[in-house]
Every structure is written in structure tokens, then in C-alpha cells.
Amino acid sequence: MGGFLYDLFYNTDRLLNGWSTAAHQSWAARGWPPVILDGLLQLAWAVAAGVFLTVNALFIIWFERKVAARIQIRRGPNRVGPWGLLQTLADTGKMLIKEDIVPDAADRAVFRAAPLLVLVSTFMLFVVLPFGKGLVPADLNVGLVYFLAIGGLSVIGILAGGWASNNKYSLMGGMRSAAQIVSYEVPAVLTVLSVALLAGSLKLGDIVRAQPAYGYVLLQPIGFLLFLTASNAEINRGPFDLPEADSELVSGFLTEYSGMRFAFFLLAEYTNLFLSGAFAATLFLGGWRGPLLPPVAWFLLKSYFVVFLLIWVRWTFPRLRVDHLMELSWKVLLPLALANLLVTAVLVKVL
């Protein structure tokens, strides 16, 4: 049994592959088409990802509230459950039983679809996220491209929500978000490219394996900072939360949303935060690799460390002005990312 437990944590890939082949064999022995089994296995991955996504978002919201409280010398939630851990669960329960309000002037279908669009694009990113050795639904050989492409999709949902609300604040929030995500996608792509150059692959599993023990963060310090900044801006957080800018836009594209649909947006937002951390950990901090602890533990530790960095930044810096935001992307981050890419390319070729 000790061997099984060891395998469960340290050789998850072997265990999973063993199960998968065994299942396929017994499935084929009955003469059933293997497509159905593949579909079922993928469904299992999707359910696992969905459960993880929900629990993770609940945890991160609690974590952020705690960190924010400590930064402001407060205690944070501490009433519901031990250390207030169940506070977000209680909040979610409350939000789910709220009335589902759709404004009269709203475009009903689009208004209702927008939270799902945002959540779906977030959910789809879990397909390529390597949680541990072999613990990945599909290690695509274009994993990095997939991550960037699908990650950019959430802007459609945000824009749709902003437009369909038929409210000037929502619309401005949606437009700002679109401009922001498109602008910051460019430096993010260029930074990720230099990682791909170093690893010589777009497959996330290969990138993790190609990294030295200390990760790419020491080879790409500027790249790491650029990626953190750009992805922080892409998920509309921290000093870049202009789309929601409470003091100017009420709540931006979230203004007309309440109850369950609001909860969906929030779920997507905090999952995006985790995904930023997870991809930063995968690309720059060596992913699931590390001594002693199981790969999954290392992966989660590193991801939550980056999440902590982003939370810390959010509760430290004031919001940027719209034109400053655009200037930061196009005049500072883009040249830096290009220079970083150029230097990396030359060094990879020479060394």
C-alpha cells in the first residue's frame, strides 16, 4: 500500500497511464467503441477541473481578504469556520439565493451569456495546465499558443457583459477592459516567446522539464517581471483594475450584475488570478518540479506564491490613469519585452 501511495503522489503519470491502458483494454475486450471511453475520461478531467476551480476560487478569495487585512493591520474574516475559512462559502451561498436581476433595457440573451463566456474561457485553460508529472488533461504541443489564445477570449465575455447591460458605466468598463487586455497581450506574448526560445518547445510539459533546477526566473528576471505585470493587467486586477474602477465607473462591466451571475464573474476573476500564478510558476519557476515534496504540492506552492505576489501588489499600489496604462504597455513594457526577446534570441543562438 505504501508503494501505491508513493506512486499516487510522486509517479502520478505512471499510475494514470496504467489505469488508462487497463480501462482501454477491458473496454476494447467488450467490443465497445473507444471514443466513448475517451469522452468519459475527458469528462472526468473536466469535473475534476471544475471542482478544483470552485474550491480554489473560494480559497483564494479568503486568502486575498486575509492578506489584504494583514497589510492594513486588520485580522480579516475570522468568524465563519476556523480562521474564517468558510466565509467565502457562506458568501457564495448568499449570492446564489439572490434574485437574478436583468435590467429592462438589457440585451437579455447576451447579458445572460456573458458570465458563462468569461468562465468558459477560464475553464478551458485548465486543459493545458500541468499540475504535476503527467497530471495534465492534454499536454498539447502548442500548449503555449493555446494558453495565450484562450486566455485572450475572456475579453469577449467582458465586452459582451458591458455592452448588453445597456448602461454607460458597464459599457465604458467593458471597452476599457478590451483595450487593456489587447494592449497587454502583446508584451505577454513576447515575454512568453523568450521562454519558448530557451526551452525550444511550445509544449508546457517540455518547458517544465527543460528548466534548470532554479527555474527560468534567474535567466529571465526581466521576463518574469514583465509577465507578472502584463498578466496582472490582463486579469483586470491590482493597479490595473480600471475596468472596474469603483471610484469612476461604479463597478464597470459588473455594475448591472448581481447574485449568481455576479458570482460567476467573480469565480472567473479569481480563477484567472490563480491561472496567472500557475502559468508564471510553470514558465518561470520550474512548475511542478522540486525536491522532496510531491509534484502537485510544489506546483500549488509555487502558484500560490505568485498569487501572493499579485495580491501584495494589488493592495500596495494605487490605480493607474487610463492614458498612463496605455503608455506603460506600449512605451515601456513592449520595448522592454522586445529587447528581452532579442537578447534571449542572440544568447540562445550563440551559447
Place this chain on the structure above:
Amino acid sequence: MEAPARYGPLRSVLSGIASLGKGLWITLSYMFRAPITVQYPEQRVVLPLRFRGRLVMPIDPEKGSTRCTACVRCVRICPNHSIDVVKDTGPDGAPLSKPAKYLYNLGTCMFCNLCVEVCPFFALVMSDEHELATTDRKGLVLDLVTEKHHLTGKKAVWWQRKFRGLEPED
């Protein structure tokens, strides 16, 4: 993002990064401070002497009754008409200089302290009581005479020194 004239673009970027680091350092150092939160229902702060809770008309331990003479100065100065005084009457029906009822309406009181300041006999005190919620609006009107409030602690000492002339007027 115009840099100050004395800085070149590189210097301004570097000084910007340095100042960002400074900000992060400050919030990080705050993270390691003990929280200053008081866990309210369980823990309570010591209230300051001049804290304005609800109005009380304390029993003067020397007289054994309140110090009120029913002069209604507090009624006249109250901006919200939160106070109503019913004078006590003697056996012959003549009014006495002492209240039979002192009706204080918590619902309209704004804790301005004017009644306490105007009272020439130091009959009124703003107490420490601040948990004043009721489930019924009738519960907001209190009769301060019948409740026979006894001040205790630092506030009692302070109040007695005040009407003995030992404490300067506020």
C-alpha cells in the same frame, strides 16, 4: 508620464522602480505587525471618560435621589425635542421642583450633549451605554426618573467632582 526635467528617461524609470519597491517594502512590513483590531463583542476597549453614550440621570449618593429640579432647561435647549419632563405635584396639587417623569427619546437624540451642558444642577450625564438597539420603537422612550440609574467607576468619580466644583467646566 512626463519625467521631471532633471531626470533622463533611464533615471526616471530606475527611480520609479525604486519607489515601487519602497511601497512594497512598507506593505510587507505592515504584514508582520500585530493586528490592531479589537474583537468587539468578546473584547472591549476602555471607553474615554467623556464618551457620549445614552443620557442618564444618576442617583446622587448623598441625596439618595436625582439632582433634577424639573427646571426644563434641557427640554428647551434640546434641538430635537427628545426630552419631556412631567413635574411632580404635592398632595395639594401644587407643582414641586422635582420630576415625576423624565421622558428621554433615544430615537431622536443625537448625542449633542447640550442638555448636560445646560443643566445647572449637574443632574444629567452621558453614560457609557452604547448598545442601544431595541426591537420595538416604544423601547426607545426611556423614563430616566423611574430607572434610578447608579453611576459607577471613573465616570461616577468624575461626575461627583464636577458638581462639587472640583472639576473645571467642559
